[in-house]
Amino acid sequence: MPPLHLVSTPIGHPDDFTLRGLATLRRCPIVIVEERKESTAWLRQQGIAGKQIEILNEHSTPQDLDRLMKICREHEVSLITDAGTPGFCDPGAELVRRCRTQAIPVRVYPGASSLMSLLSLSGEPLEEFYFRGFLPAKSEDRRAAWMKMQKSHMPIILMDTPYRLRKFLGECGEFIPSRRILLALNLTQDDELVIEALGRELAAKVHFRKAEFICLVYQS
Known part of the structure; x- marks a missing residue:
């Protein structure tokens, strides 16, 4: 076959x-x-x-x-x-x-991977992490996902669609303001941007309105 x-x-x-x-x-x-x-x-x-x-x-x-x-x-x-x-x-x-x-x-x-690229950029010897992946689109499901992550002390990998970038950044400030985050936008492209900041600081550091992105929420 x-x-x-x-x-x-x-x-x-x-x-x-x-x-x-x-x-x-x-x-x-x-x-x-x-x-x-x-x-x-x-x-x-x-x-x-x-x-x-x-x-x-x-x-x-x-x-x-x-x-x-x-x-x-x-x-x-x-x-x-x-x-x-x-x-x-x-x-x-x-x-x-x-x-x-x-x-x-x-x-x-195999080929290019945003997940593997992000982990390489982190500089952290991660032995385990929680891959949450794409967040739900519905508001109630999305809020529930964030509240679950608030209780987790493990490193977390998060993704979302490009057009929800600003919403995502606002939620980082709301739900995990004191967690350290590594955010990678438009990886491998000419306008690639990699930022490390606290959740409450991210929105002010990102100029994109829309971009492909993946992030690592560091262990708390």
Whole structure:
């Protein structure tokens, strides 16, 4: 049975892409992406065209997944995400789970990672941490998540969507004002910004209105 290839894509700088990942995308006749327009444009930049493009994102239905599984059983397929590693904090995880339970081989092609980059930048010998990931969108769920984190003394990794950056910074000041935080914005891009400050100080130090970001809340 042909494998499903999990090909990591750059998180910012276009050169952060492995030769092995590039060769795999060139070889596979089918590529599963989150957004057709953005991914097709990126593939063209890599000199890749003429592929059958399939969509898997947060709007995909169980029926869509069934159809994609049929494709994976019959063809060699690559799965990519908008940025970073597919299957991690994105809709591709369910496809990977289904493939593994149905004995379809899954191969991974590592690449740029905002999580690993942040941990490297921290300078902390972290032996364990709590990966909270993306915060909920709904206000009540979001508040509950912050209140849970207030009680945790472990290092915490947090992410959110770019357009909620200012909201996130305000919440850091509200819920964890005295915790030390390492915030990384637009990693690997020309306007990359890495700031370390207390929660109550962050908002004043960040000039972006919107940016890709990930942060580490240090151990209390």
